[in-house]
Structures are given as structure tokens and as C-alpha cells.
Amino acid sequence: MSDNHNSAGGVPTTGHVWDDDLADFVNQPPKWWMLGLTASALWVVIYFIMYPAIPLATNGTFFKGIGLPGTGQWTAIKELAEDQKVLDDVRRPFEDKLKTMTPAAILADEELSKYVERSGKVLFSDNCGGCHGQNGVGTEQVGAKFAVREQGLMAPRLNDDDWLYGGKIDDIHATITGGRQGMMTAHKDTLSAQQIDDVSKYVLALSEGRGDSEAAGKKVFMESDCTACHGADAKGIQAMGSANLTDRVWRFDGSIEGIKQTITYGVNSGDANARAAIMPNFTASGKLSAVDMKKLAVYVYKFGGGQKDEAAAPVAAVEAAPAPEAAPAPEAK
Amino acid sequence: MSEPVKEVGSVTGIYSEHEEWSVNLGDKTIHAKRMPGRFRTLKYITESFWLIFFFGAYLRWNGKQALLLDVNNRQFHIFNLTILPQDIWMVSLLLLLLAMTLFAVTSVASRVFCGFFCFQTAWVDLFTWIEEKIEGNPNKRHKLDAAPWNADKILRKVSKHLIWLAIAVFTGISFTIWFEDAFVYWHDLMNFKLSMLEMTTLTAFTLGTYFLAGFMREQACLWLCPYARIQAVMADSQTILPAYDVARGEPRGKLRSGGKVVEQQGDCIDCFQCVQVCPTGVDIRDGQQLGCITCGLCLDACDSVMDKIGKPRGLIRYASLDELEGRPVKKLYQHPRTWVYVVIILLSLGGIIYGLTHLGSMKLSVEPERQPLFVRMSDGSIQNKYTFKVLNKTDKDLYVKVSAEGGVKGQLIVDADKTQLVHHGKAAGFTVFVKAPAENVMGEVTKMQFRVENVENPTMAAEYNSVFRGPKR
Structure with missing residues (x-):
């Protein structure tokens, strides 16, 4: 062994020397550090059981009664459900109102129509965007059978003010709930x-x-x-x-x-x-709930082409005088 | 790896300087002596600046907390002013201002902040003051530390730590109430209704204060504080700082019996009073060093000794290196670096004043729809869609109306008469359609400016530059 007699507090070296004079002191790690290391090792075991990393714990029987929060009961799907509940709780007051309201009444309600404008985006993209395009811009049909020039748009643009079946809120709602299928006869035999x-x-x-x-x-x-x-x-x-x-x-x-x-x-x-040119019947297909279809009617109306129903009183009433003591709109994002 | 070698050689050589290294590495507790004097008094005065920290948050203004950094709701309230996230650039200017003030002061008079204003200095001073009241002067404290545990020692130690902890808790509370309503916080605290975040903040600041001021003390200045290290860069030979006049003091030597100074000796009688009073335990006679927070307490100590032995004061005094080494002392205005700091200070101050006087009451941003860029309507006209975001910075709800300047000839804002509600302190989003005859749309992009104005007070308005998009010509 090498020279352990040095003046640095009498700490011995490991005896290994590099580069002529570089040596390691033999020092214990600090006590707090060693305690921490031991505690972490213990925690691994506890965490492994509580996480639960072993199937025994997932059925909730093995650790029942320990009483620690989340002991053996935690699952990813439960956490997801809790997170979704938070979202649902924010939305519920709006969704409950929508159930009993007509599309025209929803449109007339400033707060609700803003809620629908935001929450309707996903609905539209999932169910309508395939043919009508994102934001209703229309989709050019391409494919083996139809060249672009042959068909033009796959489905009508929804953000202009031209409507085959009417652009009032109730017309749009009727189109979504009942579907549409226009017909134009072929004239190859009747006209030269x-x-x-x-x-x-x-x-x-x-x-x-x-x-x-x-x-x-x-x-x-x-x-x-x-x-x-x-x-x-x-x-x-x-x-x-x-x-x-x-x-x-x-x-x-x-x-x-x-x-x-x-x-x-x-x-x-x-x-x-x-x-x-076929607009499917979404009531018959069962893909959308009644509230969903109301939301979509308002959402489509607000693309910019919706036509006002002059006869509908609530719309006019809201526009005439904004109520100063209107309740603050909850954050609906 | 090489084989073990018998002769390690000079591996221990680096420790030969150890004896000269006077900075306490934390292995001993410094019990500094308290002596009255000019700088001691000054230090009490400057440290009382922190009373604002403890009591400023209770100030009310128009029924609300006057100074409230409401991070949860993303707004700062300073008396009548409300600072929203959009104005946050002013906070960066404020930080710049504070940093530059620190730099400027340091370049002129060294670590004034460290010695007189720093929270670490102030809290340590308070904690050791309490320690002295309970355990006695430094000599008694050293003896008590070494003494075996008995009833008296337990009583003194426990009561000291309890008082320290009480101050630490109060510090934690005082910090938190700057970020939420002080009275609501106290109410929640008394009813054990604090949120997890509030509890964590309180605990962290309590423990932080207790350990930093009670145990870490000067070690925080020496090894934790980054600012202490930056200082060395900012002091130069023109900076005045507490310094020992080597020419006058050396060679130092003890007094002869009878209190006479030995002939041919310097004025320093090697009494170590300057080291006794130093809160960081440095010997100022070794020159300016890392551990010196320039608090001036050694000046008081040395002056009192000089008075006693009938020598002029100022053996240790605020002096620049130039002065001590006999070089010509330049005037303050001949210090270019300070001027640079002053210019930056003035610029950032100007920016903050501009910002505060031009806060405005409304802010508008307009985002044109990207998909589609424009829509051709059935009559051939072109319609553009815009998403408006109006921020209401006032404390009242407003109704705003949209108008536009420039853009396409004959353009029409759909439902231009419609008013939109914008809640106070909130941003409201709504959609605006603009329609223009196709024949007037001259290109793909036409510049225009939107304006929203308060219906009741049209002078309260905000503008935003945007474009009208159309098809290629």
C-alpha cells in the first residue's frame, strides 16, 4: 500500500494512483446521503406494491382497508374518468340547457351559441368534415371514378350563403336530422x-x-x-x-x-x-344524438352563411338591447 | 489505471495553504460580537426596509388589497393600476432596472445590498439578535454550545428555536399574502382550509427561513449565493469598500503592558475586534475577499479601539484601492462603467414610465380565418371571416362596436351595429364577417384596420391592422 500519512485530516487513500500523483481519499459519503439512499431503496418496494405493479392489488381486495389514499385502487382508466368528469362538470350546465332548447333559441342565446361554436368543432370534424371539408370549405372529389373536373365538390360548401334547402337555422337542422337526397333526371335521351x-x-x-x-x-x-x-x-x-x-x-x-x-x-x-349527392339521415343512422344535431345546426349556421329568420322573435330581442346586468359567462373552453 | 505507487508525492501539497484560508467552511459556528456604532445604526435602519415585506400586503385601496400579485388570475394590482399579462414586458424592464441599480451601486460603493439590505443579512441579524437576548454574548454562547445538556441549556435552546420558528412561519405567511388577499388567507389559515399550494409555499418558506437564517447564515453568502460571486467582477480599483489601511496599520503588534503602543509599530494593535464583530468571520486586514459583505461593522469596531488608544479613526475605512495604494483618486463622474449602468437605468425607467402611462384600457387582436381565406357568396361578393379578441383592461364591463378603415371599396361589416359584451379584466372572443363586391377586390391582399370602441365612450378604443383577402386577379 501507499503512503497514507498525509496532513489532510489523516484520511487514508485507496492506494490507487494515476498520473503519478492522483489518488482517491477513502471518505464515507455523508450520513444524510446514505440515509436518503436507503430510504429510496425501501420506497421502491412500497411503491411497487402500492402502484400497483403486481396484479394482486388491481382487484382492490388485497389492499383493501389500508386506508392510504389511492392504495391499490388506482388505475389509469379511473384517473381518466376523473379527469373527464372535471370536463363534464364544466359542460353539464350548458349541455342540460341544450337538451330542451330549439336550435333557434340556442342561436339567439349569446352564451350558448358561443359554447356551441367552440364545442361543435370536434363534432363537425368527425361527422361532417369528411364530405363538407374542415370549416365547411367543401372537398374536391378525387378518385378513380371521378376526376376533379367531373364532380366538382363532393358536398356543398357550408360557409357561403347559397343553400339548396334553405339557410335558416331550422332548415339546416332539418337537413341534418332528416338527410337530403336531391334528384335531377338525365337528359341524354330527352335533349339533343x-x-x-x-x-x-x-x-x-x-x-x-x-x-x-x-x-x-x-x-x-x-x-x-x-x-x-x-x-x-x-x-x-x-x-x-x-x-x-x-x-x-x-x-x-x-x-x-x-x-x-x-x-x-x-x-x-x-x-x-x-x-x-346524398346527405345521410343522421337520425336514422343513430350516429348523432339530438343535442349533437342541434349543436351542428348552430355551428354550421355560424360559418357565415346562415340566414336570419325574420319571424323569430328572440333573435331580434337580443340584438335590440344587450342587458347590462347579464351574468358573467363561465369559462367554456 | 496504474499500479499503486509507494510515493504519492505532492498530493497533499495543495493543503499547505489551508492554514491561511480564513473563510469558515461551516465547521464552526460564528458568534459575532455586537458593537454600537455608525454602521450598526445604519444597518438597523436599512434592515427595517423589510417591514414593508411583513406589513405592506395589508394595505387596502378602494376596498381591495393595494398591492396584490394575483398570479392565479394572471394580474398584478398596484393601487389603481392593473397589470395584465400583455404588459409583462414592463416587469422585465423592472427586473433590468433593479439589476442595473444593483450593479451601479456595487461599482460605486461595493456590496451595499449584501451588507445592508439583503434578506439573508437582515434575517440572520434578527435571528442572532434573538440568540444574544436568550443565550448571552458570544463568549457565553460558545460556552453554552460546549456545555453538557442541562435544564438551563434546554430551556434556552428550545425557547430560541421556538421564536426562530415563529418568525419563520410569519415570514412564510407574509410572503404568501402578496399573492392573494391577505385577510382571506389568514381566515383560511385559522380554519385549516389552506390549499395544497398554499400549504407547500408556507412550509417551504418557513423551513427555508429557519434553516438559512438559523443554521446556514454566512455559509449561504459564501457557497449558495450567486450574486456574491458576481460582485467581484463589478468592483474595481475605483470602488470604495471597507478596507484596512495597510500602510498605516503595519507592522501590527500588541500593546505593551500599560497600554502604550510600541515604537516603530503600525497603528494596528492586533486586537482582533474587527474579526470578532464580523458576521461572516473574515479578517478584513487580509484585504477585500469573497467573504466580506461590506457591512461596515468592522469599521465601528476599529474606530472604537482607535478612540481608546488615542489614534485617529479610519484605520479601517471606506476607501478605494487607488487611494490605499497612493494612486490619484478619480472623481465619481470619471467612472465610465457607472455611467453605462446609469444610462441603462434611465432607459428602463423611461420604458416603465411610458408603459404605465400608456397602459390603455382596451386591446384588440384580429385573426383572419385561414381556412378558407375567403368565401364567394351567391351574389358573387367576397366574404372574409375574422376572429376578434378584445381585452378589457378596465374594472367595468364594456360593450364594444366594430368598425373598419381602409380595405375594399364598398365593403360591409355584417351586423356592424351589433354590440359585444367584454367583461372587465377578461378577453372576449367573437366572430366578424366582412363582405365586399368582387369587382372592387383588387388583389389577393388588401390592407385594412379594424377598430373597436366603447359604445358609451367612443374615445376608448383599440385598433388592429389586418387584411381583406380575395381571389387572384
């Missing part, structure tokens, strides 16, 4: 290629506000069965979901070729090349 060509040009001109410049097409439009559904003014009839042809919004492809295709093969007409 020239007639289809003419009327397509007329329809395109209508949307650009110069319908009278296409006299040949107008003649076809007026004399064949077009007016029966789209009306003599071509503004469509919302009761049957026929499109307004005079506005600037196109349900399907709005190019001249796209219009021709729609007229030739129709919509939901049974023809192999027909355009498909």
Missing part, C-alpha cells in the same frame, strides 16, 4: 346534343348575369322540363332542393363541360355517369 350545348351556355351565362345573351339556350330552358324544378326565373325551389342557377355558387363543376355533364347524366338519376 345541340340543345344540351345551348342550355349549358345559357345556364353559365345566367350565373354571370347575362342570361338574355343566350337566346337559343333560353328557349330550350323554357320549353323543356327545366322550369318544372328550377322555376321560370331559374332561381330554384328550396322545397325540392333544386339549385338556384342565377347565383355565382356552383354545387357541382361550374365549367361549361361540367354543366354539360350535369345536364346530360343528371344527379342521383340512376345513370352510371350521374353525379352523386
Whole structure:
């Protein structure tokens, strides 16, 4: 062994020497540190049992009665349920109100419609966004059968103010609860290629506000069965979901070729090349609860295209005079 | 690894300096002597600054706590002012101001903060004052520490620690009440209704105070405090600090019997009074050092001794290195580093004053919808959607109205007459639609400015620059 006689408090070295003169003192770790180390080792055992790391404890019988908080009873799913309960407790007052209210009343209630605007996002993305696109921007249909130019939008855009079946809150609600399926017959057998060509040009001109410049097409439009559904003014009839042809919004492809295709093969007409446009019935499918559908109606209305129901009194009342002593809105995030 | 070698050589050599290292490593308790004097009095006065810490939070203003750092609700209340998270840049300026003040003072007069204002110094001073009242002067305390445990020792020690703990608890309480209503806190405390966070804070500060001021003492200054280390960088040869006049004092020597100073000796009579009174146990005659918190207590001690032996005061005095080494002493304004600190102080002070006078009462931010950027409506017009966030900094609920400047010709804010409620101290979010004729939309981006104004007082308003988006032309 080496020289243990040094003046540094008489602490001996391990006797190992590196680099000529580098040696280790043999010092005990501090007592508090050793106590801590021992305590940690003990704690591992206690924690292992209490966590519970062994299946015995999970059934809650083995450690029943020890009385420590969470002893043997803790599971991840219980913790999740507790966390969700916190969220549910915040939402419950709103959800309870929504149950008995009509969509129009929800819309008229400043606080509730804000709640719906925020909580409806997930519902919409999960159930509607697939066809209507996130935020209702519409989804261009692509795939083996339909090229983009063939179909145009997979489902209508929801943030403009053009509505096939009406844009009032109750109309939107009815569309969601009952589903929609419009129909336009194929005209490949009833109209000649020239007639289809003419009327397509007329329809395109209508949307650009110069319908009278296409006299040949107008003649076809007026004399064949077009007016029966789209009306003599071509503004469509919302009761049957026929499109307004005079506005600037196109349900399907709005190019001249796209219009021709729609007229030739129709919509939901049974023809192999027909355009498909089906809004599912969410009541029948059972995918959404009644409250969910009310929420979605308000959510869609608030995209920016919803149309006011002038007859509905509550809307006007709220807008006329905001109540100064209105209760503070709880944080609904 | 090499084989053990017989001769270790110089491994122990580094300890040869150990005898000269005068800083207490924590193996002995320093019982500093208390002597009256100018700096002792000054220290009592400056330390009483901490009374604000204890009692400032009870001040009420308009029925509310005047000074409240309401972290839970993310707002600071300073009398009438409410500082919201948006104004937090002022707090960083405040921190800068405080740091620079510290630097400037240190560069001029060394560790004034350490010696006279630091909470560690103040609390240790209070704790040792209590210790002296209960256990007697330093000599008696040393003897009591060494004495066997008997009834008297137990009584003294227990009562000392109880009083220390009481002060520590009160310190913990006083800290916590700056962050919530003081009276509500006391009520909850008395009814054992404190939350986990409140309990933890109280316990941490109680134990922290008790151990730091009762046991760690000068060890905190020597080994824990980062600021003590930064100081060394900030003092230079122009900085005045408590210093021993080597030229006058050396060679030091004890008095001859009869109280006469030996001929050819310096003025220092090696009485060790300066070491006896030092709260960190350093010998100032070794020069400026890490352990010196420049509290000036050794000046008092030395002056009283000089008076007794009939020598002029100031053997230990506030002096710069230049002065002691006989170099010309520069004026304060010839100290460029101090000027730099002063300029930064003035800038941050200016920023804070600007901020406090321009707090505003409303703040607006507008986020244009990203998906879709715009919507073509059935009449061909273009509609944009915006999410508004209005922050109401006043203490009343407001109704605001939206208007816009610039943007597209003929644009229309949908439901422009509609008012929106914004609760006080809260941010309200709502959606605004703007519609414009397509033929007037000249490009993808048109600049515009939104404005929200208080319906009852249109001068109270906030603006935000945004854009109107349209299709490519």
C-alpha cells in the first residue's frame, strides 16, 4: 500500500494512483446521503406494491382497508374518468340547457351559441368534415371514378350563403336530422346534343348575369322540363332542393363541360355517369344524438352563411338591447 | 489505471495553504460580537426596509388589497393600476432596472445590498439578535454550545428555536399574502382550509427561513449565493469598500503592558475586534475577499479601539484601492462603467414610465380565418371571416362596436351595429364577417384596420391592422 500519512485530516487513500500523483481519499459519503439512499431503496418496494405493479392489488381486495389514499385502487382508466368528469362538470350546465332548447333559441342565446361554436368543432370534424371539408370549405372529389373536373365538390360548401334547402337555422337542422337526397333526371335521351350545348351556355351565362345573351339556350330552358324544378326565373325551389342557377355558387363543376355533364347524366338519376349527392339521415343512422344535431345546426349556421329568420322573435330581442346586468359567462373552453 | 505507487508525492501539497484560508467552511459556528456604532445604526435602519415585506400586503385601496400579485388570475394590482399579462414586458424592464441599480451601486460603493439590505443579512441579524437576548454574548454562547445538556441549556435552546420558528412561519405567511388577499388567507389559515399550494409555499418558506437564517447564515453568502460571486467582477480599483489601511496599520503588534503602543509599530494593535464583530468571520486586514459583505461593522469596531488608544479613526475605512495604494483618486463622474449602468437605468425607467402611462384600457387582436381565406357568396361578393379578441383592461364591463378603415371599396361589416359584451379584466372572443363586391377586390391582399370602441365612450378604443383577402386577379 501507499503512503497514507498525509496532513489532510489523516484520511487514508485507496492506494490507487494515476498520473503519478492522483489518488482517491477513502471518505464515507455523508450520513444524510446514505440515509436518503436507503430510504429510496425501501420506497421502491412500497411503491411497487402500492402502484400497483403486481396484479394482486388491481382487484382492490388485497389492499383493501389500508386506508392510504389511492392504495391499490388506482388505475389509469379511473384517473381518466376523473379527469373527464372535471370536463363534464364544466359542460353539464350548458349541455342540460341544450337538451330542451330549439336550435333557434340556442342561436339567439349569446352564451350558448358561443359554447356551441367552440364545442361543435370536434363534432363537425368527425361527422361532417369528411364530405363538407374542415370549416365547411367543401372537398374536391378525387378518385378513380371521378376526376376533379367531373364532380366538382363532393358536398356543398357550408360557409357561403347559397343553400339548396334553405339557410335558416331550422332548415339546416332539418337537413341534418332528416338527410337530403336531391334528384335531377338525365337528359341524354330527352335533349339533343345541340340543345344540351345551348342550355349549358345559357345556364353559365345566367350565373354571370347575362342570361338574355343566350337566346337559343333560353328557349330550350323554357320549353323543356327545366322550369318544372328550377322555376321560370331559374332561381330554384328550396322545397325540392333544386339549385338556384342565377347565383355565382356552383354545387357541382361550374365549367361549361361540367354543366354539360350535369345536364346530360343528371344527379342521383340512376345513370352510371350521374353525379352523386346524398346527405345521410343522421337520425336514422343513430350516429348523432339530438343535442349533437342541434349543436351542428348552430355551428354550421355560424360559418357565415346562415340566414336570419325574420319571424323569430328572440333573435331580434337580443340584438335590440344587450342587458347590462347579464351574468358573467363561465369559462367554456 | 496504474499500479499503486509507494510515493504519492505532492498530493497533499495543495493543503499547505489551508492554514491561511480564513473563510469558515461551516465547521464552526460564528458568534459575532455586537458593537454600537455608525454602521450598526445604519444597518438597523436599512434592515427595517423589510417591514414593508411583513406589513405592506395589508394595505387596502378602494376596498381591495393595494398591492396584490394575483398570479392565479394572471394580474398584478398596484393601487389603481392593473397589470395584465400583455404588459409583462414592463416587469422585465423592472427586473433590468433593479439589476442595473444593483450593479451601479456595487461599482460605486461595493456590496451595499449584501451588507445592508439583503434578506439573508437582515434575517440572520434578527435571528442572532434573538440568540444574544436568550443565550448571552458570544463568549457565553460558545460556552453554552460546549456545555453538557442541562435544564438551563434546554430551556434556552428550545425557547430560541421556538421564536426562530415563529418568525419563520410569519415570514412564510407574509410572503404568501402578496399573492392573494391577505385577510382571506389568514381566515383560511385559522380554519385549516389552506390549499395544497398554499400549504407547500408556507412550509417551504418557513423551513427555508429557519434553516438559512438559523443554521446556514454566512455559509449561504459564501457557497449558495450567486450574486456574491458576481460582485467581484463589478468592483474595481475605483470602488470604495471597507478596507484596512495597510500602510498605516503595519507592522501590527500588541500593546505593551500599560497600554502604550510600541515604537516603530503600525497603528494596528492586533486586537482582533474587527474579526470578532464580523458576521461572516473574515479578517478584513487580509484585504477585500469573497467573504466580506461590506457591512461596515468592522469599521465601528476599529474606530472604537482607535478612540481608546488615542489614534485617529479610519484605520479601517471606506476607501478605494487607488487611494490605499497612493494612486490619484478619480472623481465619481470619471467612472465610465457607472455611467453605462446609469444610462441603462434611465432607459428602463423611461420604458416603465411610458408603459404605465400608456397602459390603455382596451386591446384588440384580429385573426383572419385561414381556412378558407375567403368565401364567394351567391351574389358573387367576397366574404372574409375574422376572429376578434378584445381585452378589457378596465374594472367595468364594456360593450364594444366594430368598425373598419381602409380595405375594399364598398365593403360591409355584417351586423356592424351589433354590440359585444367584454367583461372587465377578461378577453372576449367573437366572430366578424366582412363582405365586399368582387369587382372592387383588387388583389389577393388588401390592407385594412379594424377598430373597436366603447359604445358609451367612443374615445376608448383599440385598433388592429389586418387584411381583406380575395381571389387572384
